[in-house]
Amino acid sequence: MRLLTHNLLQCHVKKCTTNNFPLNFAKVMTVEDREVEFHPQFIERMIPRLDFDALKAAMNQLNIMEEIPFDLNxxxxSYTEDELKLLHGILMQKEIIDGEMVCKNCGHVYPIKDGIPNMLLEEDEVK
Ligand SMILES: [Zn+2]
Incomplete structure (x- = not known):
């Protein structure tokens, strides 16, 4: 799972509607670097949809040490190619292979296995 995906996910348990974003990483076992082709226009299109506080929190939790030396807002x-490339490296090339995401509001755990987040809920958790 990419950090881009994480930035677009929120808890969707029934009645969990506040403080349900971002999901916290817990028990992260594996983060790998992937080579992904750089499409600057794609990153440009995503930037307005991102929550940068959530991105920075996620990077902290995953011990991703890259610095972002410019204002994300x-x-x-005004983004340079190098800046878009840096964001591409973080959003697209960091792959979370194994771990768990936890909702800080309701405590629901969403496992990540083989790079795939399991967002399925039990029947009584569905809206
Ligand atoms: Zn929740």
Missing amino acids: KEIE
């Missing part, structure tokens, strides 16, 4: 036109 700046105008999209």
Whole structure:
């Protein structure tokens, strides 16, 4: 699972509607670096949809040490190619292989296995 995906996920347990984003990483076993082709326009399109506080929190929890030495909320036109590449490296190339995500509101655990987050709920947890 990519950090981009994590940034777009929230807890969807029934009645869990506040403080349900971002999901916290727990018991992370494996984060791998993947080679993914760089498409600057794709990253540019994603930037306005991202929550950068959540991204930084996730990087902290996963011990991803890359520094982001620029303001993430700046105008999209002012991003340089190098800055987009740095974000690409973090959002697209860090792959969480194994671990768990926990909702800080309701405590629901979403396992990640073989790089795939399991967002399925039990029947009584569904909205
Ligand atoms: Zn929840």
